[in-house]
Amino acid sequence: MRTTLEVRHAELVARRDEFPLLAEVTYLNTCSLGARSVRSRRKLDEFLEQWDRLGARAWYKHWLDELSALREDFGWTIGRPGSEIALAPNVSVALASVASALDPVQRNDGDAVGRVREMGLPVGIGSRPRTRIITTALDFPTIGHQWLARAPLGVELVVLPSEDGSTVPLSAFEAAVDERTSLVATGHVYFTTGAVQDVEGLAGLCHDRGAMLLIDAYQATGLLPTDALATGVDFYVSGTLKWLFGGPGNAFLWVRPELREALAPTSTGWFSSARQFAFDVASLEFASDGRKFELGTPATPSAFIARGGLEVVREVGIERLHERTTDLGSLTIALAESAGLRVRAVREDAKRGGIVPLEVRDPKSVVDELARRGFVVDFRPGIVRLSPAFYNTEQEVADVVAALAELTPPADRIG
Ligand SMILES: Cc1ncc(COP(=O)(O)O)c(C=O)c1O
Incomplete structure (x- = not known):
């Protein structure tokens, strides 16, 4: 059964098929590099043909x-x-x-x-x-x-x-x-x-x-x-x-x-x-x-x-992209908090962009291990950055948070 968020954003999520990378890995790293749409290849072909x-x-x-x-x-x-x-x-x-x-x-x-x-x-x-x-x-x-x-x-x-x-x-x-x-x-x-x-x-x-x-x-x-x-x-x-x-x-x-x-x-x-x-x-x-x-x-x-x-972006509109990304950010925070992870993100929706930082003891090894499991996220000093975009599903968010929880020793969790 689809979640309320999925129903509300069904049209946006349907567009994920346009981004080949999303079929390869669970990609929550748009704040580093957004995935590529098939339209970009078509446009590049157009340039080469000209x-x-x-x-x-x-x-x-x-x-x-x-x-x-x-x-x-x-x-x-x-x-x-x-x-x-x-x-x-x-x-x-x-x-x-x-x-x-x-x-x-x-x-x-x-x-x-x-x-x-x-x-x-x-x-x-x-x-x-x-x-x-x-x-x-x-x-x-x-x-x-x-x-x-x-x-x-x-x-x-x-x-x-x-x-x-x-x-x-x-x-x-x-x-x-x-x-x-x-x-x-x-x-x-x-x-x-x-x-x-x-x-x-x-x-x-x-x-x-x-x-x-x-x-x-x-x-x-x-x-x-x-x-x-x-x-x-x-x-x-x-x-x-x-x-x-x-x-x-x-x-x-x-x-x-x-x-x-x-x-x-x-x-x-x-x-x-x-x-x-x-x-x-x-x-x-x-x-x-x-x-x-x-x-x-x-x-x-x-x-x-x-x-x-x-x-x-022009077809979907920035308002809708913002709404979808904010919802996914809230979901990420809620799931991470209930798993006892240390969330450094701003809680207030209006004051948060598309990045949810989580404090982790050794961010690089965590990111490397997540990559071995098929999750692409990235790190900066002291944190792992999750950045779900409009094309991500709620299930992907839940999966990456569950994997992070598994990789975080109980002593590093809250509660
Ligand atoms: C906030 C911010 N500024 C700038 C850049 C990139 O700067 P440049 O286009 O000079 O490589 C990035 C990411 O790469 C960024 O996240």
Whole structure:
């Protein structure tokens, strides 16, 4: 007999047949890499066929359009038009582009600061340079590394600790963001713990203090319904590896339109040019739209693959994906708790993304043993991460929790 959840989500679960990996293993690792839909292979075949048939003409007949469609898809995930999106091969490149645009502002370079001030933007302006970037201990390393690499330019990274190992409260940011801060850079959903941050609250407090906010939304895009403009965020980056089921090679950057106008990247490439096909090496005028922050030729086969995953996300809709994933997360927590496992996840549904972390003594050996038994999950220091997605069944969740309980000695269990 089917459970209530299965009946409610029957249409979504039926789509699991589109993902070949799910027939091979019990896959609860979407927070690391989403499974691939058969549509992605079809799209890749389309790309290869166009290459074989058209050679370089494929750029003009198909591929540039496909890249525009990808920008539209990305924009759709955050309620913005594709014209406001910059493509990047990964989040790190998108961050590097933002960092390059902020360098002159952080140095208090007259022109850059003047431009930003003219726009009336809440950006690190004042008599003293704002050289501080604030992130948290729960954020993905590439965020901190961008700014650590800029230490020779006088940039200082402040890493806020997490007292409970799961979240960093708004009050901690409040205490840290001051007149030395140019930017807060942190996740929408923490990749280790799945906790959802109060992006609107963060934007408000940053702007009140003349700082900007950059959000790494990798664990949110495709999962949390988002209106980027309404949140007040200044920079929003994400990619296709996880909840967009689009594989590696594609990420994006959205910059608040008036800020996009005011800032100019100092690392760039010809895809950012307003007259890309004029092939003029001696002058650079940036595109006025989101492409201003792009660099060189995008990873085009990856774009085709990604659009297969995005097609599924668009068909189902982010609200439904969120509802289904949240239900599976609650089920995972309930089963894990009743098995006496140590659950580090946020309990409140509205404050949890798609990750359920469980504290385990030796996460790597547990994950290896689970893999031998046909379960794919992953680990981070001190925890095993379970991330059931819309295509997982309740039975799969129950099975992986039962296997974890079996591998956890009674002394490590609660109760
Ligand atoms: C929160 C978060 N940010 C960024 C990344 C990846 O960054 P990049 O696209 O630079 O490899 C991941 C996962 O791989 C992630 O979970």
